[in-house]
Amino acid sequence: MQRHYNFRRSSSLRPISATNLRSHFSDVTPQNTQSCYSTIASSSSSQSPWFPFIRTAIARNDLSFGKSTHALIITHGHTTSDRFLTNNLINMYSKCGALPSARRLFDEMPQRDLVTWNSILAAYASSCDSHPGNVEEGFRLFRLLLRSSDVSLTKLTFAPVLKLCLMSSYVWASECVHGYSVKIGLESEVFISGALVNIYTKFDKVREARMVFDEMPEHDRDVVLWNVMLKAYVKSGLQEESFHFLSDFHRNEFVCPDIGSLQCFLNGFSEEDDSSKNYKDQVQGYAIKLSFTNEDDTSLNVISWNKTMSHYHQSGNHSSAIKSFLDMNRSNVRNDEVTFIxxxxxxxxxxxxxxxxxxxxxxIKPGFETNVNVSNSLINMYSKTGCLTSARKVFFHMEETDIVSWNSMINSYVQSGLMEESVKLYIKLLHNGLKPDNFTLASVLRACSSLLTDQNHAYTIKTGLENDTFVSTSLIDSYSRNGRTNEAKFLFLDKSEFDLASWNAMVFGFISSGNSHEAWELFTQMHKNGKKPDEITLATMCKASSFLVSSKHGKQIHGYALKHGVDQDLYLSSSLLDMYIKCGDMIDAHKVFDEMPTPDDVAWTSIISGCVENSDEDRVFLIYHKMRQSGVFPDEFTFATLIKASSLTTSLEQGKQIHANAIKSDCVLDTYVNTSLIDFYAKCGNIEESYQLFKRTRVQNIVIWNAMLVGLAQYGHGKQALELFNELKSIANLSPDKVTFIGVLSACSHSGLIQEAYKHFNAMIENYGITPDIEHYSCLVDCLGRGGRLLEAEKLIESMPFQPSGSMYRALLNACKLQGDMKTGKSVAKKLLELEPFDASAYVLLSNIYAGLNQWSEVADSRRMMMMKNVKKDPGFSWINVKRKAHVFVVDDRSHLESEKIYEKVEDLVKLIKEEGYVPDTDYVLLDVEEEEKERSLYYHSEKLAIAFGLMSLDECVTIRVIKNLRVCGDCHNAIKHVSKVFGREIVVRDANRFHRFSNGVCSCGDYW
Structure with a gap:
């Protein structure tokens, strides 16, 4: 049933007057501001000063430092919904030359303001000098901005767009931008007109350039612009027009030609051209006169210098602007307020x-430090260059302040993550009787606790600012961040006009609070109302589909994007890719990825990670090689994912290459990569390398210790694992967590340390306050079962505070099989089948128990029951990697191309190990056949076939590594011990339970598995 958003004003939103607000905090003093803030400040807001670090990265042009800061920001829970923070990160990546990272952040932002758009456009404009191909994407972004109904363009937006026009080869693009500036009434802005003159002259459109030039107010035409226009005439060979234009330049009352102007004219025409002689003589005479007279008015000099500086600054030529400032001071021209601003x-x-x-x-010397506008510029400069302390000094030493001063300082605190300081300053602003404006409220709402959001909301109602788009969107965001979606919803529904930014904020608020269904209802209502979502809306709805694990909903979004031609948007396509992956639909995920024009490192990593998560590891490395060929370099997360894929396929050589690439890329010191490597080497049977890597690790945290502990446990190195556990507490001074105790209990289970298992199970509860999960009980049950204490294990299962799992019963049933306990086995099998009636292992294990006791009629009954219920047994198989290719074998397998040679090798090795003392254990043959046939059926188990192929294919110095999907059988275990001794080979077998390392006739498990 469709839910309608119709509800009444919440009582929690009762207006709070500004007077009440001031009286509530009237006792704030330097001594008690901390306690006052504790009442009102948001505990959810970060107190870490991220922005000085970001600006340090910018000042040093240190991308590595910037990435490290970004990584810390992410680990502290900040997301791209933090608009101020993300805007600064976009700026940092742009200034450090990492445009793809800046674009990725831009695409991930759920809400974009004008600053965001200006920042990303400026990033593309700045990159065009070195990457001309970015011009078209910059224009595409500008078109998206024009379609955005919630952002109004200002003159600052045109600065990067005009630079894109200048860098492009499309005159029509410049004409379109020109037309749009006229449409919104910005064509009279001096830097827009000046830039258009510059652009038209570049394309040799002298007539159009002159039209724009003539429409400009005379006082706005500086020396630079006159010279640009003059150069265009000269370049076009228009000698007479050049002379007349230079004459107009001379008669202008605001500026006059400089030496550069005259040189441009004189050098522009040939000495042999008689027709130009008269013009050149006059200009040369004027040049001589100009070099001996200087009757310019000082005030006009200041204006001229300021306009020149401003022109350079607004056109992005900042170095020339500073050079003009220095030249101005060398010329003894007195600076004014505008000069410093x-x-x-x-x-x-x-x-x-x-x-x-x-x-x-x-x-300071001419006294401009006391000028309010100059001081405001100083605050802005210091805060945006990472010098917050200096910004504070300027602010608190100001004799006179205005609302811009307070806004600048409050915003500086917010952008630096000093939420407490921003709230204190806001309170002080109110005490001083100043009236906050929409910019003040939007900034302080970012730092608000739930209480202060209410008070600011009340203030916006009182002052009539509640309808301001910037403020209302910030209020919706603030309520959502504080978990108050009802209040956010009320604000949203109270809006009289459609506002896409607010819709996006509300949808994102629902998703953030776990209400994905309500997000979908709101999106549906938006569609019914005929409102058009943008790429941000669609990408946000992809997140809702991911949370619902519903590719059906996601495909609707995908279809809408295709229909409206926005599916190529990088942020949206990345969101679609992530949605399909999380819904397990890898076919559509690959389609989306393949249709992406230029996937970035995030998209490549997402598809690689998706393959790993959806058990398509073989495809991972093909994609990785394509990624490298495309020129995209993997990051730390990519390497960690690739290493995980290597561990799942036990591809040791492939994993070693990834390890080497991680070292070359300086990613190997990353904690996530390091942990993945420790786990990888352990799972590939190289526990020594895993341990050496662990010892070399500089960063010590519980995750790395857990990886090493679990690795030792899987190898059956119980004592070493327990020693490591003691070191974890005493030397590393770390507190164990739930995963740690899973490793400890698993180590006890694989080593038969029952008393130690009980000891640590109880210590987990009593000493560390950790409530055992079902995984901890499973380890203890497994430990008791392996030790033959079956009734004790069964009682433990019955005493658990939650329902047993199927894996727990399977472990106990397998123990019953090993111990030959038919009575307990029947009981456990019955419970397992009640829990999972179509589980094949229950029938198989029970059948094996009967077969071990030669009760063949019961074996037949079990098999018959499986057939009646259409339950099929998972086949056992083993595989071995040779020359980066996996070779898979099943029992009696003759499908391999070299099967004839493999079977001959098996016959030979059986003969050799029999001479060494191997006796086939026919008790493991669960068939009612003759003894000779039983013995012969043991020869061709999948693990024996894989080892025989390994002996044929691998050099003698190479360890043979085999993986089996089920538990290795007892006869094969015994046979492999003899093979390792006879052939002098090290053999590592990883079965469903653990690792077995065979060397010189001995297994690392000590025959306990």
């Missing part, structure tokens, strides 16, 4: 705090 803005663009400090010092 423009130069400080240029410092922000250059991310040069030292230069900013020098300009700050220059502003």
């Amino acid at each position: 423009v130069s400080l803005s240029t410092v922000v663009a250059l991310h040069d705090p030292k230069l900013g400090q020098q300009i700050h010092c220059m502003s």
Whole structure:
């Protein structure tokens, strides 16, 4: 049934007046601000000053440092929904030359404001010098921005777009941008007009350039622009027009030609051209006069210099802007307020705090430090270049402040992660009687606790700001972050007009709070109302589909994207890819990935990870090689995923190559990669290398110790595992967790340490306060079963506070088979079949118990029951990797191309090991046949076939590594011991339970498995 969003105003949203707010915090003093903040500050907000680190990375141009900071931000729970933080990260990646990372963050943002769009457009514009191919993608982003109904363009948006026009080869693009600037009334902005003149002259559109030039107010045309226009005439060979234009330049009352202007004209025409002689003589005479006179008015000089600086700054030529500033001071021209504002803005663009400090010092002597506008620019400069302390000093030493000053400082605190400080300053603003505006509220809402969100909400109602898009979206986001989706929903439904940003915020709020169904209802309502979602909306709904594990819903989103031609959007296609992977639909996931025009490292890693998660490990390495061929380099997560795939396929050589690549890429020190490597070597039967890697690891945390502990347990090195557990507590000073105790109990189980298992099981509860999960009980049951204490194990299962699992009963039933306990086996099998009636292993194990006791009629009954219920046994198989190819064998398998040679090898090795003392154990043949036939059937078990092929194919110095999907049988275990001795080979077998390392006739398990 469709739910309608119709509900009343929540009582928790009762208005709180500004007067009440001030009185509530009237006792704030320097001594008790911390306690006051504790009442109102959001505990969910990060207190870590991330932004100084981000700006340090920018100032140093240190991408590695920036990535490390980003990684820490992610591990502390920050997501791309933190708009201010993500905007700065986009800026950092852009300035450090990592445009793909900046774009990935942009695509992942659920809500984008104008700053976000300006930042990513500026990133593409900045990258065009070295990567001209980015121009088209920059234009595509601009088109997406134009389709966005919740963002209004400003003149700052046009700066990067105009640079894209300048860098492109499409004059029509420039004409379109020109037309749009006229449409929204920004064509009169000086830097837009100036840039258009520059662009048209580049394309030799002198007439169009002159039209724009003439429409500009005379006082807005600086020397640089006059020279650009003059150069265009000269370049086009328009001699007469050039001279007349230079004459107009000379008669202009605001600026006059400089030496560069005259040189441009004089050098532009041939000395042999008689027709130009008269013009050139006049210009040369003027040049001589200009070099001996300087009657310019000082104020006009300042204006001219400022306009030149501003032109360079707004066109992105920041170095030239600073050069003009320095030349201005060398010329003894007195700086004014505008000079310092423009130069400080240029410092922000250059991310040069030292230069900013020098300009700050220059502003002190003429007294501009007390100027409000200059001080505001100083606060902005220091905060955006990572010098928050200096920004604070400027703010608190200001004799006069305005709301811009307070907004700048509050926003500086928020962007630096100092939420407590931002709230304190906001309270002080209220105490001083200042009126917050929409920018103040939007900034402080990012730092709000639940209580303060209510109070700010009330204030917006009182001041009439609740309908401001920026403020209302911030309120919805703040309520959602505090888990108050009802209040967020109320705000959303109270809006009188459609606002896509608010819809996106509300949808994301539902998903973040686990209400994916409500997110879908809201999206459906949006569609019924005829409102058009954007790429962010669709990508957010992909997340909802992922949480619901519903590819059906996701395919609807995919279909909508295809229909409206937005499926190529990188963020949306990445979200579709992630959705299909999480829903287990790898066919559609591969289709989405293959249709992506330029997958980034995140998309490549996602498809690789998806293959691993959905048991398609063989395809992983093919994709990895394609990734390298495409020029995309793997990151730490990619390497960790590849290593995991290597461990699942036990492809030791492949994993070693990935390890080497991780070292070359400087990713091997990453904790996740290191842990994956320790686990990989252990699972590939190389426990020594795993342990050596563990010892060399610099970063010590519980995850790495757990990986090593579990690896030792799987090898049956119980005593070493327990010694490592003691070192974990005493030397590493780490606290064990649930995974640690799974490793400890597993080690006890594989080594027959029953008393130790009980001891650690009880210590987990009594000493560490860890409540055992079913995995811990399973380990203890397995330990008791292996030790022959079957009734004790059965009683333990009955005493558990939760329902037993099928794997627990299977372990106990297998123990009954090994002990030949038919009575307990029947009881356990019955319980297992009640729990999982179609589990084949229950019938097989029970049948094996009967066969071991020669009760063949009961064996037949068990097999008959399986047939009646259409239950099929999973076949046992073994495989071995030779020359990067997996060779799979089943019992009596003759499908291999070299099967004839393999069977001859089996016959030979059986003959040799019999001479060494091997006696086939026919008790493991669960068939009612003659003894000779039983013996012969043992020869061709899958593990023996795999080992025979390994002896044929691998060098003598290479360890033979075999994996079996089931438990290795007792006869094969005995035979492999003899093979290792007779052939002098090390053989590692990994079965369903553990590892067996055979060497010189001895197995590492001590015949206890």
